[in-house]
Amino acid sequence: MASPSRVEVLTLFRSLLRTARDFPDYNIREYTKRRTIDGFRQNKDLSDPSKVTAAFSDGRAQLEVAKRQAVVYSLYAPKVKSVMELKQ
Amino acid sequence: MASALRSAILRHIRVPATQVVSANGSRLTAVRLMSSHDDHITKDEVINRVLDVVKCFPKVDPSKVTPEVHFEKDLGLDSLDTVEIVMALEEEFKLEIPDKEAVRIESCEQAIEYVYNHPMSS
Numbered sequence: 413m414a415s416p417s418r419v420e421v422l423t424l425f426r427s428l429l430r431t432a433r434d435f436p437d438y439n440i441r442e443y444t445k446r447r448t449i450d451g452f453r454q455n456k457d458l459s460d461p462s463k464v465t466a467a468f469s470d471g472r473a474q475l476e477v478a479k480r481q482a483v484v485y486s487l488y489a490p491k492v493k494s495v496m497e498l499k500q
Numbered sequence: 501m502a503s504a505l506r507s508a509i510l511r512h513i514r515v516p517a518t519q520v521v522s523a524n525g526s527r528l529t530a531v532r533l534m535s536s537h538d539d540h541i542t543k544d545e546v547i548n549r550v551l552d553v554v555k556c557f558p559k560v561d562p563s564k565v566t567p568e569v570h571f572e573k574d575l576g577l578d579s580l581d582t583v584e585i586v587m588a589l590e591e592e593f594k595l596e597i598p599d600k601e602a603v604r605i606e607s608c609e610q611a612i613e614y615v616y617n618h619p620m621s622s
Binding site for chain 2 (some may be wrong): 452
């Protein structure tokens with residue numbers, strides 16, 4: 413597999429952030445968002461094409477996991493909101 | 501079978517046809533509840549809210565933010581930060597910006613234009 417283009421990487425980043433929003437539970441929603449941002453930041457200086465490709469396919473696999481888990485978690489949505497979600 | 505049941509039920513149901521009349525005797529005018537044209541946000545409000553979102557971004561120096569500022573050239577952000585800001589704008593204005601259009605938003609000016617011209621922004 414050829415190494416992914418800049419646009420493909422940014423699209424994967426955006427897709428992961430969009431999927432993170434779908435979690436009804438505050439803690440998991442924020443964790444998924446944080447984990448996505450940290451993961452991309454950690455790998456932003458990769459230059460070896462094989463490492464870039466490996467990181468990209470790992471990200472794609474994680475996107476599938478996140479999508480699936482968002483559906484599962486939506487079946488068991490918390491009945492009360494987290495205190496962090498309350499507006500001051 | 502179903503139609504016989506339907507007519508049997510309908511024969512016993514009566515819905516009174518009344519006219520809604522307000523206190524001063526005039527008939528109520530229809531309100532366009534789903535219309536986005538009458539209460540569309542003003543340009544000033546869009547500018548203020550876009551700038552607030554950008555200023556709240558952790559890596560941004562709030563004093564540098566102006567309506568003309570470019571995310572990468574002026575604020576020293578990278579492409580990942582830009583994606584994060586566009587996502588934050590989506591949440592602020594309750595929009596869903598397609599990927600093709602999201603990549604073209606690279607400055608406050610472009611963000612303000614996009615949000616202001618979007619019929620669903622609120």
